Amino acid sequence: MIKVEHAVKAFGRKKVLDNLSFVAEEGQIVGLLGTNGAGKSTMLRTIAGLLRLDQGEITIDGKQPNLTTRAMINFLPDVDVWYSWMKLSDAMKYMRDIYWDWDDSKASHLLDFFELKPSALICEASKGTRAKMKLLLALSRQAKYLLLDEPFSGIDPFARQQIAQAIVEDFVEEGQSILITTHEVSEVEIMLDEVLFIHEGKLLLNGNVEKLKQASNQSLLEIVKGAYELARV
Amino acid sequence: MHAFRRLLLTELRNRRNTTLITLGATLFLNALIMIVTYQADLYPDQLGFVMTLNIVVLVAMLLIPFLHGFTAWREEWKNQSIYQLLTLPVLRTHLLFAKYISILLESVLILILTFASLWLQYELSDGQLYRAEPLTTFDWSKALFVSKLVLSAIGIISLCSLSILLGKWIRKLSLLVTFLSLASGMLVSAVIYATLPSVFSLFVLVVAFIALSYYLLDKKVDVS
Known part of the structure; x- marks a missing residue:
């Protein structure tokens, strides 16, 4: 379980996270939604241990971010993190040597699914192909918590829903939790169990997606839009 | 491994x-x-x-x-x-x-x-x-000299890392912080080595630089 309590983070005078609290239970897929600059990526980075909170606390299975929790988490940032000389096969070798939970058979299955070539240079690939390569490297691990920061950025609209569905149905292990940030609300709607909508670092909406939809008789996108309009007013 | x-x-x-x-x-x-x-x-x-x-x-x-x-x-x-x-x-x-x-x-x-x-x-x-x-014969004073050279090299490399990590932690004027910490680290090392010119003092300096770099990397620096 990932527990965030009263998280506050500021860059200079700007508060990016403002007293944010939530819980991501095991085995759930949680969508962290929000406008640009809402604090979604900052939240994921603090959970991954890449940023430190000014106030508040984050615990992963009851432990503060440390060596043990780093092994449990698989963070896919929204930036390109691989060295310019690296081919996809180099990155796969790197992951295999570093992570004990790397699964070769899953990696080769994903290679076929995404139609990727191991000999391709990561930095020279198109944005969409790079996004697929990053997803392959992330999903080939059996980490307990998967933090995906804008994983569909650059992937064409036709492939997004197919990939989203494949992530849930084919590649996510039982008990694995996913925390995903995205702007593509309608495309991830089918895969989310819980939704968190944040605006200017504050949590505006939190709840079970199905219950929210049933209660309001609206799509997730409409619910989120409503919460956003209310916050602006 | x-x-x-x-x-x-x-x-x-x-x-x-x-x-x-x-x-x-x-x-x-x-x-x-x-x-x-x-x-x-x-x-x-x-x-x-x-x-x-x-x-x-x-x-x-x-x-x-x-x-x-x-x-x-x-x-x-x-x-x-x-x-x-x-x-x-x-x-x-x-x-x-x-x-x-x-x-x-x-x-x-x-x-x-x-x-x-x-x-x-x-x-x-x-x-x-x-x-x-002098290059083809062996004696202990030469071994000591070589170990001092190796320790000094490790010390300089670890001081460089320490300075850059300090700059990344402070964030503002990071290059200036890096330069100042490098200069002051070298000065402190020179003073300590001049006072206690032994392999042990070099070893202590190297361990201190590595420990501080470790602390900064583990507890202070981040991606921001």
Whole structure:
């Protein structure tokens, strides 16, 4: 379980996270939604241990971010993190040597699914192909918590829903939790169990997606839009 | 161990091109010095000039691994690979030592080429340029001298890392902070070594620099 309590983070005078609290239970897929600059990526980075909170606390299975929790988490940032000389096969070798939970058979299955070539240079690939390569490297691990920061950025609209569905149905292990940030609300709607909508670092909406939809008789996108309009007013 | 091996191999691959260029330049410059040595052999009063040339080339070439002490970390932020490094489930000492070893290895390769060149120059000058005897015999004072040199090299590399990590932690005016921390680290080291000139004091300094770098990397620096 990932527990965030009263998280506050500021860059200079700007508060990016403002007293944010939530819980991501095991085995759930949680969508962290929000406008640009809402604090979604900052939240994921603090959970991954890449940023430190000014106030508040984050615990992963009851432990503060440390060596043990780093092994449990698989963070896919929204930036390109691989060295310019690296081919996809180099990155796969790197992951295999570093992570004990790397699964070769899953990696080769994903290679076929995404139609990727191991000999391709990561930095020279198109944005969409790079996004697929990053997803392959992330999903080939059996980490307990998967933090995906804008994983569909650059992937064409036709492939997004197919990939989203494949992530849930084919590649996510039982008990694995996913925390995903995205702007593509309608495309991830089918895969989310819980939704968190944040605006200017504050949590505006939190709840079970199905219950929210049933209660309001609206799509997730409409619910989120409503919460956003209310916050602006 | 697989993880450390992979980190080290990645570090070596990261600087493969610059290392090859540095070694190529060292080879080329030493070849030029050997030509001068051969000609100076005809005019023995010029051998002092050859000695100076050797020292200048060695110092210039060792500046490159010294600069790598800084760029090894700065590049991680620049390439955004720091996002990957800081989330790895490995001890921070693995990250530090992988960088230290790769820089030390680069320095050792330059020194090997330089020693090979010095040996050839010794042969070319019919033994007039250097005394080979100190290099071919062993005694404990020489072993102590070499260990002091190795410790000093590790100390300089770890001080470079410490300075850059301090700059990354402070964030504002990071280059100035890096420069000031490097300068003050060197000054403190010089004062301590001048007061207690022993291998032990060098060892303590190296351990202190590594421990501080570890602390900064584990507790202070982040990707912002």
